[in-house]
Amino acid sequence: MHRFFLTKNFQETMDITGPDAHHISKVLRMQVGDTLQIVSLDQICALMKIQDITSEQVTINLVEKIEENHEPSVKIILAQGLPKSDKMDFIVQKAVELGVSVICPVAMENSVVRLDTAKGEKKQLRWQKIAAEAAKQSKRDIVPQVMVPTSLTQILNEYKDVTTKIVAYEVEDKRSLKEVLQKPGNLTDILLLIGPEGGISKEELELAQGAGMTAVSLGRRILRTETAGLAAIAAILYETGNLGG
Amino acid sequence: MHRFFLTKNFQETMDITGPDAHHISKVLRMQVGDTLQIVSLDQICALMKIQDITSEQVTINLVEKIEENHEPSVKIILAQGLPKSDKMDFIVQKAVELGVSVICPVAMENSVVRLDTAKGEKKQLRWQKIAAEAAKQSKRDIVPQVMVPTSLTQILNEYKDVTTKIVAYEVEDKRSLKEVLQKPGNLTDILLLIGPEGGISKEELELAQGAGMTAVSLGRRILRTETAGLAAIAAILYETGNLGG
Incomplete structure (x- = not known):
């Protein structure tokens, strides 16, 4: 599962633009309906589904928030x-x-x-x-x-x-x-x-x-x-x- | 201090030949009287002094055995x-x-x-x-x-x-x-x-x-x-x- 760090606070529908949008659409060749993980600026991890995709903008919708914590305690x-x-x-x-x-x-x-x-x-x-x-x-x-x-x-x-x-x-x-x-x-x-x-x-x-x-x-x-x-x-x-x- | 692994058992006078002799004489440009560390095949560490040196052979004499142990216990x-x-x-x-x-x-x-x-x-x-x-x-x-x-x-x-x-x-x-x-x-x-x-x-x-x-x-x-x-x-x-x- 691919993970992207976004520079915006979490919302149920979000747009990914810039190099990440290019990466998702052109390199990974993901499609509408595919899922990916995001971490928002306010550090919410979530599983999101692609609703709309071009090489400039990927619109994603919340599937579920992820409670896992991968950070060390120190x-x-x-x-x-x-x-x-x-x-x-x-x-x-x-x-x-x-x-x-x-x-x-x-x-x-x-x-x-x-x-x-x-x-x-x-x-x-x-x-x-x-x-x-x-x-x-x-x-x-x-x-x-x-x-x-x-x-x-x-x-x-x-x-x-x-x-x-x-x-x-x-x-x-x-x-x-x-x-x-x-x-x-x-x-x-x-x-x-x-x-x-x-x-x-x-x-x-x-x-x-x-x-x-x-x-x-x-x-x-x-x-x-x-x-x-x-x-x-x-x-x-x-x-x-x-x-x- | 340079350290060399020798493929012979320890003796008080030893000869270093091959690439190590070249390295000591030509690259490090060491001289008669200079000291180096060796580890012999039977795992004796020693400080040795150069007695004679050519690009093919370096003759070394014992100064003192070294008791330090650098190996882990596991x-x-x-x-x-x-x-x-x-x-x-x-x-x-x-x-x-x-x-x-x-x-x-x-x-x-x-x-x-x-x-x-x-x-x-x-x-x-x-x-x-x-x-x-x-x-x-x-x-x-x-x-x-x-x-x-x-x-x-x-x-x-x-x-x-x-x-x-x-x-x-x-x-x-x-x-x-x-x-x-x-x-x-x-x-x-x-x-x-x-x-x-x-x-x-x-x-x-x-x-x-x-x-x-x-x-x-x-x-x-x-x-x-x-x-x-x-x-x-x-x-x-x-x-x-x-x-x-």
């Missing part, structure tokens, strides 16, 4: 140090599939890639599109937001009220991820900082720790930046009962 | 339904980084790719090379073995004595991964079966369950085949204290 904000080449594409796709809520690319000391404002905004559009595709494919109820690349200071400030703040740090062998995740208290939202290829600098670590982040080890093997984030996200979802828990 | 055998295009390259790289011991590509009903014996053997060589690279990079103490593609029946037979056998199955919503992993008993070795893009067929599921596999859900989001395996591996490592536990 809100994960991934702050990812900007990695090389197209690795960020991959990280966005996989993080959205797994279940993160927000992805913040962070320009860090060891990030090889440098993006000015214009390039950063262009990249953000690309990543947001990848996020939307991954959300569709994995049947998420929301499209997670990808932010424009920003500084570590800004991220730490913006998410200062998040209850659990974790930074993966290679040489940290005292605190384990499990120790932090199993600490009494509710795991409602988690800010997870992953360094770029060259790792997190000492100054950045101090900055993060000064803002209340706990440095944790992800084990005795050296994980690439894109693997570290995904492994940590999977572990957080597992611990909180959101990975088939 | 042996994970990943049986991966053959995926499309070059996705298996990616799965091998990430699974080795995370810490699996053996990877078995499995020709399944919904596998789009069909490999005859010759092609399968060629692919195996390629995957084994990727595994060796990933083992080096992540500082594993072993190079995990990648098998030639085989049938599900063969895999189930070969690993029939493994204590915990899990198959990820989308529509399974009764048993959770956590429930199986937290069952009393030692998690010493785990056989993990992941279907290809089209999923596992009903007949294959019955075959797997008949061989003692437990079907588990990985949560309410639909994960791509390459994401499902990595998420399950990360969860197993986390549960067993091997992901910074």
Whole structure:
């Protein structure tokens, strides 16, 4: 069953226009009477039937609202140090599939890639599109937001009220991820900082720790930046009962 | 520090030849007196110093044996339904980084790719090379073995004595991964079966369950085949204290 994210609030009869209308009519070649799933802007999931279809506009009617919830109970904000080449594409796709809520690319000391404002905004559009595709494919109820690349200071400030703040740090062998995740208290939202290829600098670590982040080890093997984030996200979802828990 | 896997048993003075000798002398441009790490065939890790170097042969002497252990306490055998295009390259790289011991590509009903014996053997060589690279990079103490593609029946037979056998199955919503992993008993070795893009067929599921596999859900989001395996591996490592536990 195909799922579409609409940018309007829910109504019993709705029109789909733009690229989605083209996709439904020309690519999927759906017909009057066929059904599809939608998620409206006000996050109502529903099964809808096609009443009228052209390549510009698809009119759909409510069959039934869907009560299923595909969202994890924990809100994960991934702050990812900007990695090389197209690795960020991959990280966005996989993080959205797994279940993160927000992805913040962070320009860090060891990030090889440098993006000015214009390039950063262009990249953000690309990543947001990848996020939307991954959300569709994995049947998420929301499209997670990808932010424009920003500084570590800004991220730490913006998410200062998040209850659990974790930074993966290679040489940290005292605190384990499990120790932090199993600490009494509710795991409602988690800010997870992953360094770029060259790792997190000492100054950045101090900055993060000064803002209340706990440095944790992800084990005795050296994980690439894109693997570290995904492994940590999977572990957080597992611990909180959101990975088939 | 660069790490090399040697195909000889440990001795206090050893010669490195072949591509590794070329890599050390010509690519890394190491010199007499420089140090490197080796893992011998009998799995001894050691810091060695270069005594003599040409592009064909590097003679090294023991500085000290290294007692560190980078291997997880649980042996994970990943049986991966053959995926499309070059996705298996990616799965091998990430699974080795995370810490699996053996990877078995499995020709399944919904596998789009069909490999005859010759092609399968060629692919195996390629995957084994990727595994060796990933083992080096992540500082594993072993190079995990990648098998030639085989049938599900063969895999189930070969690993029939493994204590915990899990198959990820989308529509399974009764048993959770956590429930199986937290069952009393030692998690010493785990056989993990992941279907290809089209999923596992009903007949294959019955075959797997008949061989003692437990079907588990990985949560309410639909994960791509390459994401499902990595998420399950990360969860197993986390549960067993091997992901910074």
